[in-house]
Amino acid sequence: MEGNQLFPVFIKLNELHTVVIGGGPVGLEKLTAILGNSTQAKVTVIAKEIIDELKEFTLAFPLVEIKQKSFEPHDLNGANIVVAATNDNVLNVEIREAAKLRGLLVNVADKPELCDFYLGSIVQKGDLKIAISTNGKSPTIAKRLKEVLNESIPEELDTTLQQMNSLRNSLQGDFSDKVKKLNEVTEILTRDLK
Ligand SMILES: C[C@@]1(CC(=O)O)C2=NC(=C\c3[nH]c(c(CCC(=O)O)c3CC(=O)O)Cc3[nH]c(c(CC(=O)O)c3CCC(=O)O)/C=C3\N/C(=C\2)[C@@H](CCC(=O)O)[C@]3(C)CC(=O)O)/[C@H]1CCC(=O)O
Ligand SMILES: NC(=O)c1ccc[n+]([C@@H]2O[C@H](COP(=O)([O-])OP(=O)(O)OC[C@H]3O[C@@H](n4cnc5c(N)ncnc54)[C@H](O)[C@@H]3O)[C@@H](O)[C@H]2O)c1
Numbered sequence: 001m002e003g004n005q006l007f008p009v010f011i012k013l014n015e016l017h018t019v020v021i022g023g024g025p026v027g028l029e030k031l032t033a034i035l036g037n038s039t040q041a042k043v044t045v046i047a048k049e050i051i052d053e054l055k056e057f058t059l060a061f062p063l064v065e066i067k068q069k070s071f072e073p074h075d076l077n078g079a080n081i082v083v084a085a086t087n088d089n090v091l092n093v094e095i096r097e098a099a100k101l102r103g104l105l106v107n108v109a110d111k112p113e114l115c116d117f118y119l120g121s122i123v124q125k126g127d128l129k130i131a132i133s134t135n136g137k138s139p140t141i142a143k144r145l146k147e148v149l150n151e152s153i154p155e156e157l158d159t160t161l162q163q164m165n166s167l168r169n170s171l172q173g174d175f176s177d178k179v180k181k182l183n184e185v186t187e188i189l190t191r192d193l194k
Contacts, residue, residue: 004135006118014040017078021071021095022085023047026109028054030083033119035061037129046075047086073098085109112136121146126158 043064058064084095092108099106108114120131121142132142171178
């Protein structure tokens with residue numbers, strides 16, 4: 001496929017049901033990414049064996065349910081999003097097929113060819129989130145870029161966001177008047193670019 005075909009979106013995992021299959025270090029890594037962004041995410045973890053670190057990590061998240069069992073396709077009934085992180089490549093393909101049969105989007109950790117979507121590297125400053133992808137070319141660069149942006153974006157940007165939200169809610173007039181005002185007061189942010 002020519003070029004980068006990925007379309008970034010921001011998913012309300014707190015309003016959806018995510019099923020994670022696999023309870024090893026990679027399962028824990030993906031679960032950490034999910035809950036690090038969406039502490040209210042409703043997640044079911046399914047795995048034959050689950051490492052202690054994963055069990056301990058999930059203690060802080062009451063909406064996470066752990067089911068220690070072999071994967072069966074009906075485990076995806078009622079799911080909205082599927083993340084597979086097993087050490088069995090045949091099973092990973094079966095999980096993908098079970099997800100497709102149910103019309104679900106699936107991520108198979110570290111297996112780009114089996115993914116409908118990739119996890120991104122995420123910069124977080126309060127309400128601001130920036131998701132980075134390298135089209136699968138180098139997750140390490142995504143992670144490094146996250147570190148650079150985390151350092152260079154000031155913490156105060158979140159204060160600015162909150163103030164802008166108050167202003168946005170208080171503005172009177174028609175839509176184009178409001179847009180004009182919001183653009184005027186933020187013009188300073190791009191002054192150095194001109
Ligand atoms: C961003 C991040 C999000 C997250 O996972 O939370 C993420 N990987 C992260 C880290 C990371 N992953 C790997 C390393 C080791 C170094 C290396 O191999 O490069 C490191 C670096 C480290 O850990 O330091 C191994 C690896 N990853 C993939 C493959 C397979 C392949 O490339 O073919 C292999 C080789 C496996 C093997 O050799 O067997 C594939 C994928 N990894 C993705 C996401 C998706 C593409 C994202 C994009 O478009 O850039 C994609 C396609 C699918 C997916 O898994 O969603 C997270 C950064 C978290 C942070 O911000 O700190
Ligand atoms: N650990 C790493 O740093 C790393 C890095 C790159 C790629 N990988 C690959 O990612 C995959 C997962 O890695 P890991 O270290 O988490 O592996 P792991 O072996 O520690 O964990 C695999 C998990 O899958 C579960 N599982 C296997 N078959 C199952 C079944 N039928 N039903 C339910 N659960 C089942 C296991 O119980 C276990 O919880 C592996 O393919 C590995 O090669 C791992």
